[in-house]
Amino acid sequence: MERGRIGARIKMWRERKNLTVEQLAAKTALDPGFIRSMEDDGASPALGPLVKLARALGTRLGTFTDDELSDDPCITRATERTPDRAVQASGGKCLAMTYHHLGRGKADRHMEPFFIRLEPEACEPALSSHEGEEFIVVVSGQVVLRYGQEVHTLAAGDSMYYNSVVPHHVGAGGGQAAEIYAVIHVPF
Template identity: 55%
Template sequence: MSTVGKRIRSYREKQKLSIEDLASRTALDYEFIKAVEEDDMYPSLRPLVKLARALGVRLGTFMDDQVSSDPLIVRLAEREDELITHVDDAEPGMIFHSLGKGKTDRHMEPFFIEMLPESAKETALSSHEGEEFIVVHSGKVRLIYGAEESILEPGDSVYYNSVVPHNIASAGGKAEIYAVLYFPE
């Protein structure tokens, strides 16, 4: 069982919720929640955001394991894979490295994200409250935002309201981005 899955289960159990209760609160399938808790399966951030909201916690709570003091410094050599999303419940699509892990009072979720070529297969749009800011570090990135599609290259950035249906993925080959997500309380 993954650390993220363990934490989701722990918060669910602390609130005396069954998987069925959580499925009802999130409109996510029972089997899906069970897989998240037990099998480390994450198709995208969207269901994790739903789970966090239903449990009354920040998304980053699922990744935190310590309290830090300001400033929080994350050394390149100390970055860890925190979350791996999967395409078609099989192939890894994106590898998320939390850049805010340990800062428990944060209001933003900063990540370094490796977008594997398989992520290009994911075209489902997601929508949630908040904002996102992304800077392309390497490779090419495809952004679908509402009815518009854009290709971003190294050094390009985008800042958008995430309530508009969107999808971000590799535009072929591997890409790397820095992303900051903001979810209002």
């Protein structure tokens, strides 16, 4: 997706709801400067903030990320998928992940499926939380789940399913990149 298009869509939805940036920030617990950065500068947010924004604006995550609608079934071939975005972590200090949206175009979906490449982190990971649930399967590498005060290390073939309202972070472990399939469900 073109850089800045997500921010333009967020701004459009915020204005439709007659919300100021400050009001939207209060509803999402996100910094107003961060929201302005997305809307005006095209900053690429991670999935957690996008989920919070979609929920606060009463829409689904795909409203911000989809470019076109497809027919059922929605098929994404591994050989044809392209990365949607590389997401920076900790205020843009390090690359955290590159993700591929696997449900793009399915208009009536209730889940958000992704293939994600997690990069080894060169900075301290920040925990995030949002309403809903997440289900993740590790494809390759080692993945570290920080879930509240707990830390879990998973290997290829392992899976995790958790309530995403608990502060959490999923990252690559062992100093190597990792790959996962993730499905996020956010009620609205």
